[in-house]
Amino acid sequence: MNHKRTTAVVGTVLAGALALTGCTGQAAGGGDTDDSTLTIWHYENDDSAMGKAWAEAIRIFEEENPDVTVDVEKQTFEQIQKNAKIVLTGDDVPDVMEFNKGNATAGQLAAQGLLTPLTDQAAERGWDKTLTGSLATTARYDEQGLMGSGDWYGVPNYGEFVGVYYNKDMFAELGLAEPTTLDEFEDVLAAFKKEGITPLAEAGAEYPLGQLWYELVLAYGDRDLVDDYQLFANDVDFHDQAMTQATEKLDEWIDKGYIASDSAALTAEDMGVSFIDGTYPIMVSGSWWFGRLASEVQADWGQFNFPGNALHPGSSGNLWVVPANADSPSLAEEFIDITLRPEVQNVLATEGGLPVAGDPSVIDDERTRELTENFQAILDDDGLAYYPDWPVPGYYDVIVSQLQSLVNRSKTPSEVLDGLQSAYDEGKADLLDG
Known part of the structure; x- marks a missing residue:
């Protein structure tokens, strides 16, 4: 042999x-x-x-x-x-x-x-x-x-997906429960801010802020919007209800101080470290962080799917x-x-x-099983909606730049949507004509 x-x-x-x-x-x-x-x-x-x-x-x-x-x-x-x-x-x-x-x-x-x-x-x-x-x-x-x-x-x-990591110890100190709807999630954000704690670890210089924006788009949108945006099933109007509501909601969260004013210049690594060290109680980001959090976070922590959403950023591996x-x-x-x-x-x-x-039942570790069950729940609902920068080449940099302008207060939500629409339409035309 x-x-x-x-x-x-x-x-x-x-x-x-x-x-x-x-x-x-x-x-x-x-x-x-x-x-x-x-x-x-x-x-x-x-x-x-x-x-x-x-x-x-x-x-x-x-x-x-x-x-x-x-x-x-x-x-x-x-x-x-x-x-x-x-x-x-x-x-x-x-x-x-x-x-x-x-x-x-x-x-x-x-x-x-x-x-x-x-x-x-x-x-x-x-x-x-x-x-x-x-x-x-x-x-x-x-x-x-x-x-x-x-x-x-x-x-x-x-597979991989974006969800919500949270510091259970910080939640417990304020008597806060894991939210199950977007309204409850906002109540949690407000409760932390009332105590002088900026609730959301974020990064505007790289992918995280764009994924938070897309979570909000998916909160107001549906599978038809995903198919139009990602798969070019139909034309997309960035000033429609879902994208407008999402961008205005993100702008509102920035205005209320739920996101730090200096986050436009922060990287994903900055975001992750600040969640790991307990500076911020909540981090909306991907399953790729799981292993590092498991080895480095000293506090009690957990993970849940973005509250109320049937669709989530994520994809196959x-x-x-x-x-x-x-x-x-x-x-x-x-x-x-x-x-x-x-x-x-x-x-x-x-x-x-x-x-x-x-089979999640073969998993002994509680957090690993929770992560896998959360992902399986998304699969069961056919809930993967891919990532916001996927539709056209170069769109990652466009999303980062436009949302940085929102954090820096140099553009209104409407102006941000104009910038996103223009680059999307140009990229789509190049793909379909190429």
Whole structure:
């Protein structure tokens, strides 16, 4: 038997591929020309939930395929993100790799013919039954590379979402309960402010403030708005009821001092540290903070979904994709299938990795189980609404800049909405005409 696993941290692989391939051109087409080696590229740390889950998937694959050599090549997120298009036009490509979801990433590679369609496999292996609704949206791309319809080009097997972290000790000192509606949430904010405590840890220089704004958009909006905004189902009027109410509500919270006046210049790291050290009692942010909070917060703390919302910022995690030039696509598809098995999904569950098909009952840690159950509640309601900067390239910087102007009091809500509308419309036109 020829059974071994190799692991390499790859920097030169990408450099060599760049020297051997051109910058343009479609993939030449792979096929099952090698049934003895499976090459996997991913960028998860060994001690992360995903890293541990992928290690279990590899172990199972090796056990079931003793004559196959598994070659695991560690990349960084930035390496793959920056160089994937060039690398995948060559012949020396992985059989399966982890890649970012969205129009400008997986969608772009799919539209350029660099990824293998997985639609038939999704039906045969039941992936389309396990991954449905908003969870499957990031797996499918049309001929223009826009997500949400067309063929399957990737398979997610974990998730992420934005929720509310709170300092239970600070809540208890004021006799405050966990809010279940937006009105109750505002009552909590007011109670802290009355005691001289700014309630919300925030960061206007990076993503957090935009995600809080989007939580409010979703509080007033519905799935139709999400489909229009994210998937271009219909035109979006930023001065409609939901976006206007959300932007005015955020402006009201800034005016009332629920958000610190200097937060426009703060980073996500600044926000996280200020919540960890107990400066602020509430932080609205992503599940990616969970592990760090679990190891660093000294106070009692918890997490709940944004009160009253049926829709939440979040999505599937990164995708497993099969390059069009892969020489072992059948082995790659088998590996992907293994990552959705209960034994692998439950590793994600116990490690706080938010499985898409896990069992929260296997989780012993109370906070990890709470996080996973909160995510499962969102999935049960088909409540993932993606992220506010996703629709068009470059929109992240636009949202940051416009909302900083709101915090700095240099723009009114109406002027902010004008700025958001203009950049969105221009980006959408470029995508659809490109």
